[in-house]
Amino acid sequence: MYEVNGGILCISDSAVFFTLKKNFSDEELKSFDEKSKKKLGEGSIFISKDKISGLRVASDPKRTTIIEAKGMGDDIGVMTLTKEVQAKIVADIQSLVGSSGEVKVTEPGLFVKSGKHIILSVLAAIMTYLLFYLVTSLNGEEVDLEGKNARKKELLYNIADVLGPTGTIIIGSLITALLIFKAYKNSKISFKINVYKF
Numbered sequence: 001m002y003e004v005n006g007g008i009l010c011i012s013d014s015a016v017f018f019t020l021k022k023n024f025s026d027e028e029l030k031s032f033d034e035k036s037k038k039k040l041g042e043g044s045i046f047i048s049k050d051k052i053s054g055l056r057v058a059s060d061p062k063r064t065t066i067i068e069a070k071g072m073g074d075d076i077g078v079m080t081l082t083k084e085v086q087a088k089i090v091a092d093i094q095s096l097v098g099s100s101g102e103v104k105v106t107e108p109g110l111f112v113k114s115g116k117h118i119i120l121s122v123l124a125a126i127m128t129y130l131l132f133y134l135v136t137s138l139n140g141e142e143v144d145l146e147g148k149n150a151r152k153k154e155l156l157y158n159i160a161d162v163l164g165p166t167g168t169i170i171i172g173s174l175i176t177a178l179l180i181f182k183a184y185k186n187s188k189i190s191f192k193i194n195v196y197k198f
Contacts, residue, residue: 001026001029002078002080002085002088002089003022004018004078004079004080004085005018005078005079006020007019007020007021007022007043008020008021008022008024008029009076009078009089010029010030010032011089011092011093011096012029012030012031012032012033013030013031013033014032014033014034014048014049015032015033015034015037015046015047015048015049015096016047016049016052016067016076016093016096017032017037017040017044017045017046017047017076018044018045018076018078019040019041019043019044020041020042020043020044021040021041021044024039032046033048034046034048045074045075045076046074047067047069047074047076049096049097051069051070051071051074052067052068052069052070052093052096052097052198053068053069053070053197053198054068054101054195054196054197054198055067055068055090055093055101055194055195055196056068056193056194056195056196057086057090057193057194057196058108058191058192058193058194059191059192059193059194060189060191061079061080061081061082061083061085061086062079062081063079063191064077064078064079065077065078065079065080065086065089067093090196093196094196097198099198100196101196101197101198102196102197103194103195103196104194104195104197105192105193105194105195106192106193106195107190107191107192107193108191108193110187113186113187113189114182114183114184114186114187117179117180117182117183117186118183120179121176121179121180121183124172124175124176124179125172125176127172128168128169128171128172128173128175128176129172130156131156131159131160131163131168131172132160132165132168132169132172134156134157134160135160135161135163135164135165135168136165
């Protein structure tokens with residue numbers, strides 16, 4: 001049993017699973033199988049040992065370690081924070097599957113390193129443009145704030161009104177520049193990913 005991401009990652013005799021519940025005894029955790037997985041509760045992910053297809057382990061333990069399942073949607077991603085815990089998880093999975101697997105070392109691409117910040121910077125630029133467009137088109141006119149999105153419209157118009165055209169451009173540009181800088185900084189980080197296939 002490993003405490004990760006606010007929950008528990010456990011490798012039982014027949015499966016690996018993640019659950020947010022922490023009130024199970026060690027005996028219960030060791031004996032979990034396909035029939036008892038409903039006890040794990042919401043937010044849990046269960047992969048039986050015959051469905052484990054691989055592992056993705058970054059050389060930087062602060063990055064997510066992914067236990068891959070055959071098919072789609074059942075992968076478990078955890079941040080271990082230490083290399084020791086990461087190594088124990090890999091050894092336990094290999095022991096559960098009964099194979100050390102084929103190992104391939106890869107270097108992650110730009111999108112893996114900086115994708116989140118690239119997307120956020122594009123969204124910040126779009127939001128800046130929309131707020132600037134709103135503030136320049138207001139010109140003291142009354143705004144129709146009816147319908148199911150009235151609160152969202154009111155919030156956007158209030159932000160645009162408070163910032164004004166210059167403030168919108170300055171704040172939006174600063175946020176976008178900060179996100180672009182973060183994306184650039186992350187793109188320079190070098191780490192390897194060990195991909196285990198079973």
